[in-house]
Amino acid sequence: MPKVLISDKMDPKAAQIFRERGVEVDEITGKTPEELMAMIGDYDGLAIRSSTKVTKAILEHATNLKVIGRAGIGVDNVDIPAASAKGVVVMNTPFGNSITTAEHAIALMFALARQLPEADASTQAGKWEKNRFMGVELTSKTLGLIGAGNIGSIVADRARGLKMKVIAFDPFLTPERAIEMGVEKVELDQLLARADFITLHTPLTEQTRNILSREALAKTKKGVRIINCARGGLIDEAALKDALDSGQVAGAALDVFVEEPAKASPLFGTPGFVSTPHLGASTSEAQVNVAIQVAEQMADFLVNGGVTNALNMPSLSAEEAPRLKPYMALAEKLGSLVGQLAHGALDQISIETEGAAAELNQKPIVGAVLAGLMRVHSDTVNMVNAPFLARERGLDIREIRHEREGVYHTLLRVTVRTQAGDRSVAGTLFGNEAPRLVELFGIKVEADLDGDMLYVVNEDAPGFIGRIGTTLGESGVNIGTFHLGRRDAGGEAVLLLSVDEAVTPDLIARVRALPGVKTVMALKF
Numbered sequence: 132m133p134k135v136l137i138s139d140k141m142d143p144k145a146a147q148i149f150r151e152r153g154v155e156v157d158e159i160t161g162k163t164p165e166e167l168m169a170m171i172g173d174y175d176g177l178a179i180r181s182s183t184k185v186t187k188a189i190l191e192h193a194t195n196l197k198v199i200g201r202a203g204i205g206v207d208n209v210d211i212p213a214a215s216a217k218g219v220v221v222m223n224t225p226f227g228n229s230i231t232t233a234e235h236a237i238a239l240m241f242a243l244a245r246q247l248p249e250a251d252a253s254t255q256a257g258k259w260e261k262n263r264f265m266g267v268e269l270t271s272k273t274l275g276l277i278g279a280g281n282i283g284s285i286v287a288d289r290a291r292g293l294k295m296k297v298i299a300f301d302p303f304l305t306p307e308r309a310i311e312m313g314v315e316k317v318e319l320d321q322l323l324a325r326a327d328f329i330t331l332h333t334p335l336t337e338q339t340r341n342i343l344s345r346e347a348l349a350k351t352k353k354g355v356r357i358i359n360c361a362r363g364g365l366i367d368e369a370a371l372k373d374a375l376d377s378g379q380v381a382g383a384a385l386d387v388f389v390e391e392p393a394k395a396s397p398l399f400g401t402p403g404f405v406s407t408p409h410l411g412a413s414t415s416e417a418q419v420n421v422a423i424q425v426a427e428q429m430a431d432f433l434v435n436g437g438v439t440n441a442l443n444m445p446s447l448s449a450e451e452a453p454r455l456k457p458y459m460a461l462a463e464k465l466g467s468l469v470g471q472l473a474h475g476a477l478d479q480i481s482i483e484t485e486g487a488a489a490e491l492n493q494k495p496i497v498g499a500v501l502a503g504l505m506r507v508h509s510d511t512v513n514m515v516n517a518p519f520l521a522r523e524r525g526l527d528i529r530e531i532r533h534e535r536e537g538v539y540h541t542l543l544r545v546t547v548r549t550q551a552g553d554r555s556v557a558g559t560l561f562g563n564e565a566p567r568l569v570e571l572f573g574i575k576v577e578a579d580l581d582g583d584m585l586y587v588v589n590e591d592a593p594g595f596i597g598r599i600g601t602t603l604g605e606s607g608v609n610i611g612t613f614h615l616g617r618r619d620a621g622g623e624a625v626l627l628l629s630v631d632e633a634v635t636p637d638l639i640a641r642v643r644a645l646p647g648v649k650t651v652m653a654l655k656f
């Protein structure tokens with residue numbers, strides 16, 4: 132039974148779903164990195180929010196880990212390259228808390244416009260400072276959206292409902308989408324110059340880090356109010372403090388900080404500054420949504436192999452999974468076959484599909500070919516880390532779909548480029564489910580690729596099959612299946628034998644000693 136650790140506070144629905152789906156679950160929150168390192172080895176899955184930091188060091192101890200599920204959106208607390216290299220799938224729940232977070236941004240915008248936190252504190256202190264708190268209206272003001280994705284577009288929608296003018300800076304926002312959203316697409320400098328309020332909704336990346344830098348803040352409209360419900364690090368906090376002090380920025384509301392938990396900050400106590408402790412996603416509705424989604428996605432993966440919302444591997448829907456399953460088995464076997472047979476460095480791999488195979492989602496097929504190929508050299512390779520490792524080794528990966536149907540109703544061909552030239556293998560599915568090799572290095576040969584096999588290339592000559600049968604018999608090796616193919620009569624012939632036990636070096640030496648034998652190799656599937 133797969134076992135999952137929930138290491139951050141999560142709605143109880145998550146644990147309930149794991150149990151219902153046959154996944155064992157422990158909920159242990161608030162552990163130090165050292166404590167997490169000591170326990171992570173027991174688990175197949177790790178369910179987190181933003182508190183747990185899944186570092187490379189933790190992943191190194193995660194000997195059984197297959198999936199990390201983020202009950203939320205941002206995954207900047209997960210070292211995704213390290214997880215990918217280890218073959219661990221990382222998934223998030225990209226929509227479950229977006230409305231809630233957008234609402235928090237709007238709430239903070241009102242809090243700034245009407246100085247609600249300060250007015251509340253003053254009133255509850257018995258001061259009744261009616262003349263101290265003069266606000267501003269939102270109607271007709273310009274809201275500058277930095278990042279117009281899921282959350283940004285909900286914020287834009289709500290802001291338009293408040294009769295604000297919305298302008299957006301997002302390099303990936305198409306003009307059509309901007310029209311659909313009812314926003315004006317602008318460059319960052321224009322946004323800074325024009326916005327009365329600025330709200331940030333981008334992930335934290337190398338491009339967005341300090342997007343509101345000291346220089347950017349200096350370009351803002353005097354008296355601007357800024358909201359950040361996305362990620363700490365998007366704003367230079369020291370520069371923001373100075374801009375608040377100078378009055379360049381009239382108000383700033385931060386839900387997220389460079390260092391979290393933020394227990395001290397020069398910003399604290401600054402007039403016009405409002406903060407919440409990373410509460411963007413904290414509503415009961417959003418927490419139930421993300422808990423249910425993450426548990427279902429992780430259970431799907433651990434129990435059935437379904438992949439949804441993974442950040443480091445292609446999705447595989449519950450409908451596609453059964454159709455793709457035999458193709459992935461075929462793809463993995465063909466990848467493994469070329470990996471075992473092709474010698475020396477490979478610099479290019481082409482994965483061609485024809486007929487029915489060409490109509491399927493190609494990404495999982497490509498992932499499975501690469502996993503088969505790379506696993507020849509490492510036991511820890513799987514569909515997740517294979518493409519990553521292949522690219523790291525400089526392998527040029529090509530996907531080619533042929534609409535036409537050839538001799539076979541469905542065909543998958545894998546060709547690798549080696550120093551000795553191209554090497555190609557092809558396979559089909561018998562009865563739409565049984566993987567079958569149909570071509571090996573240009574020679575037609577039909578074979579199942581299963582268990583231990585012996586691969587022999589020899590000169591096609593009478594008597595050879597008898598001799599090899601005798602040699603195996605004398606070695607006490609039982610032949611399961613026997614497949615033959617040849618380029619042309621009297622030319623090069625290929626023999627693929629499945630055998631009931633592992634092929635020993637002694638057997639290889641005996642076969643190699645037979646007249647006419649050019650190559651002998653043990654294969655394993």
Ligand SMILES: NC(=O)C1=CN([C@@H]2O[C@H](COP(=O)(O)OP(=O)(O)OC[C@H]3O[C@@H](n4cnc5c(N)ncnc54)[C@H](O)[C@@H]3O)[C@@H](O)[C@H]2O)C=CC1
Binds near residue numbers: 204304412
């Ligand atoms: N405070 C909280 O509790 C929560 C925070 N978040 C954070 O909100 C952020 C946004 O989430 P979503 O809207 O769901 O993400 P999304 O992926 O739907 O949208 C992000 C947008 O940022 C844009 N973008 C990327 N690079 C950019 C750049 N250099 N300049 C301008 N725009 C750029 C993208 O094109 C995309 O449209 C994430 O960082 C997420 O972690 C999400 C949920 C809760």
Ligand SMILES: O=C(O)C(=O)COP(=O)(O)O
Binds near residue numbers: 181182206
């Ligand atoms: O979903 C996100 O990106 C968030 O930042 C929410 O964080 P949380 O799960 O509340 O710690």
